[in-house]
Amino acid sequence: MAILGLLTTLTVLGNHPWLTRVYEYRPAPGQFINTMPLCRVGEPIDSVLARCQASICGRIDTVTVTFHGQTITSIDTIWSEGMISLGGYGGYVIVGFDHPVVNMHTYDFEIQGNAFISERETHGGSSEPGIVMVGVDLDGNGVPSDGDKWYELAGSEYTHPKTQHDYSITYYRPDEAKPRTPSQVNPFLNDTTYIRWTSNDVNPDSTSGYMSRNTYHSQPYWPLWLQNEGTLTFQGTKLRCNALDLGNNASNSYYVQYFFDWGYVDNLPNNPARVSQDDGYYNPGFKIDWAVDERGNHVNLSHIDFIKIYCGMNQYCGWTGETSTEVAAGIDFHPDAPMPLPVAGDVNGDGEVNISDINSVINCILGDNYVNMADVTHDSEINISDVNAVIDLILQ
Ligand SMILES: [Ca+2]
Ligand SMILES: [Ca+2]
Ligand SMILES: [Ca+2]
Ligand SMILES: [Ca+2]
Known part of the structure; x- marks a missing residue:
């Protein structure tokens, strides 16, 4: 029994392989907003986050049984079966595990969606790509915060000439009582001027427009817990459109959204076995090694603490509505990988010690914020001696 007890203890100490935490959920408007997850008017954000967590995070079940007079507790980790919608471009969620995800220089983690293959086209179907960013908890406070650093995972379209990296869009809260303007050509759209948006799209024909409302979803598309915000603005990388209507006219339209090669959430179908399988059919997951900084340079992260997914x-697409990334669940492919030792002097956590780390220490001094790694001299203060210590490490 002593051995069994030890095994039970080891199970408890293991890291949870599924997502365990939703830190932030800020969707753009969309046809599944307020229903996936379900939200009510005036619902506080903590309640909304709890609903998201119940939808996409795994949970731990504790089972206690009595065996030969001994009470044995076993731990089971349960996969979540729900899904949340991020709405139109820019809507996002920030999630995490109960541990940092270690960079093993292979597929490190997976975020699932609900993409599927069309019956008429093997290279497409439903594909609503979400861009992934990874965050490092540089200030060590355990939550995403201003002192942290984020990096985009550069997927297959990162360098495509039609990818816009400085995109910004603003949505304007609709008046739910305004008279509707049904589409003259599409009977499934009952308000074609529902939610106005403006953007800085490089294509001058795409700098403003409306998110239409369709007959299938009658609830407000604007997040109910954000009713006090007159506008919602999102920024990031924007991917080119991927849909074609293979139908002949509006009444028999058949939209196919063509898959991108790799590196996006809700782009390729999920592997039902929840393993990494690089076969071009299932989404094999994401590599931390794809991380790039704001200038597009590769960064060598040892681990990440947070994951942000936003609709890209x-x-x-006519009656099928706006393209909106869905997030279904997430898995760390190697939850018990040992955390690598931190690199002395790597204040900004990009795996190298160079002039950018000196700047990071100076920023800590000037901004009066404490970042663990900036205290290179380990005297619980961040000052000029830490700057000198980084210089010494660079010159070594
Ligand atoms: Ca933090
Ligand atoms: Ca989807
Ligand atoms: Ca560094
Ligand atoms: Ca110090």
């Missing part, structure tokens, strides 16, 4: 496309 501003596209409207």
Whole structure:
């Protein structure tokens, strides 16, 4: 029994392989907003986050049984079966595990969606790509915060000439009581001027427009817990549109959204076995090694603490509505990988010690914020001696 007890203890100490935490959920408007997850008017954000967590995070079940007079507790980790919608371009969620995800220089983690293959086209179907960013908890406070650093995972379209890296869009809260303007050509759209948006799209024909409302979803598309915000603005990388209507006219339209090669959430179908399988059919997951800084340079992260997923496309597909990334669940492919030792002097956590780390220490001094790694001299203060210590490490 002593051995069994030890095994039970080891199970408890293991890291949870599924997502365990939703830190932030800020969707753009969309046809599944307020229903996936379900939200009510005036609902506080903590309640909304709890609903998201119940939808996409795994949970731990504790089972206690009595065996030969001994009470044995076993731990089971349960996969979540729900899904949340991020709405139109820019809508996002920030999630995490109960441990940092270690960079093992292979597929490190997976975020699932609900993409599927069309019956008429093997290279497409439903594909609503979400861009992934990874965050490092540089200030060590355990939550995403201003002192942290984020990096985009550069997927297959990162360097495509039609990818816009400085995209910004603003949505304007609709008046739910305004008279509707049904579409003259599409009977499934009952308000074609529902939610106005403006953007800095490089294509001058795409700098403003409306998110239409369709007959299938009658609830407000604007997040109910954000009713006090007159506008919602999102920034990031924007991917080119991927949809074609293979139908002949509006009444028999058949939209196919063509898959991108790799590196996006809700782009390729999920592997039902929840393993990494790089076969071009299932989404094999994400590599931390794809991380790039704001200038597009590769960064060598040892681990990440947070994952942000945002809808990367501003596209409207007739009666099927706006393209909106869904997030279903997430898995760390190697939850018990040992955390690598921190590199002395690597204040900004990009795996190298160089002039950018000197700047990071100076920023800590000037901004009066404490970042663990900036205290290179380990005297619980961040000052000029830490700057000198980084210089010494660079010159070594
Ligand atoms: Ca933090
Ligand atoms: Ca989807
Ligand atoms: Ca560094
Ligand atoms: Ca110090």
